Amino acid sequence: MTTVKDLQPHPLDQVHRLIEPGPVILVTTRHHGIPNVMTNGFNMMVRHAPPLIACTIGPWDHSYEALVETGECVISVPTADMATAVVDIGNCSGTEVNKFEEFDLTAVAGEEVQAPLVAECFANIECxxxxxxxxxxxxxFLLEAVRAWTDPSQSQPRLFHHRGDGTFTLDGPTIDLKERMTKWQYLQ
Ligand SMILES: Cc1cc2nc3c(=O)[nH]c(=O)nc-3n(C[C@H](O)[C@H](O)[C@H](O)COP(=O)(O)O)c2cc1C
Known part of the structure; x- marks a missing residue:
């Protein structure tokens, strides 16, 4: 019989590495007319419809002030080929760097919010x-999605997930268990 003595204690300050959510996303804002972008790993879906997404965005981020003051952002979903840039975007601040220029990101105007979409990303969600x-x-922050876009040229996007320590897991093979979703057919 397994007891806790057979298990290894895991430090509480490392718990986020066990269930680190994902995918890694970018959050864009526009503050006093200036676009900015940050990297976010602590996010989750909260509700199907109207879609609600929860994101932890700390007061140490310039994006925090922009989000508090404007009440708007875009969640941009990058693919694995953007991982290096996405990490670098999360290691500098919009107070010091114009990140759209620095990282060759193309800002695209959305339809509902002032924050820009990122053209290179697979998906963009105006919130x-x-x-x-x-x-x-x-x-x-509980963010309601008010408009969403995907890039039709990226048919099989591979997203990536932060393991909490600077290492990342890339999306792998897809398995289809739809026939077992008997209680949740409306989701298909
Ligand atoms: C992989 C990764 C994940 C991150 N996840 C978060 C997060 O969930 N919440 C947060 O507040 N900051 C997160 N950060 C840190 C911000 O992206 C970072 O503080 C960034 O410099 C903020 O930019 P800004 O000052 O232009 O807003 C993450 C950084 C990296 C590299």
Whole structure:
């Protein structure tokens, strides 16, 4: 019989490495007319419809102030070939660098929000802050998707996931278990 004595204790400050969510996304904002972009690994879907996405964006980020003041952002979903740039984007601040220029990103105007889409990304989701009640305690923004776009030229996007320590897992093979989704057929 397995007891905890057979298991290895895992430090609490490393728990995020066990269930680090994903995929890694970019969050763009536009503050006083200036576009900016940051990297985000702590994100999750919260609701199907209307779509609600939770993102942790800390007050140490310039994007935090932009999001608090404008209430708008775009979630841009990069693919694995962008991983190096995405990490670099998350290691510098829009207060010091024009990241769209520095990383050769193409800003595209959306239809609902002022924050730019990133043309190189597989998907772009225009969002408005729907609930900021958890921001003071957890820096957690609940974002409602109001318009979404995908790039039809990227038919099989491979997303990537942060393992919490600077290593990343790339999307692997897809398996189809739709016939077992008897309770959730409406999702197909
Ligand atoms: C892989 C990776 C994941 C990150 N995830 C988050 C995150 O979930 N939340 C956050 O606030 N910052 C996260 N960061 C850090 C921000 O991207 C970083 O602080 C960035 O410099 C902020 O840019 P800004 O000051 O222009 O907003 C992450 C960075 C990397 C490299």
């Amino acid at each position: 408005r802050v729907a609930d900021s009640s958890l921001v003071p305690s957890y820096s957690l």
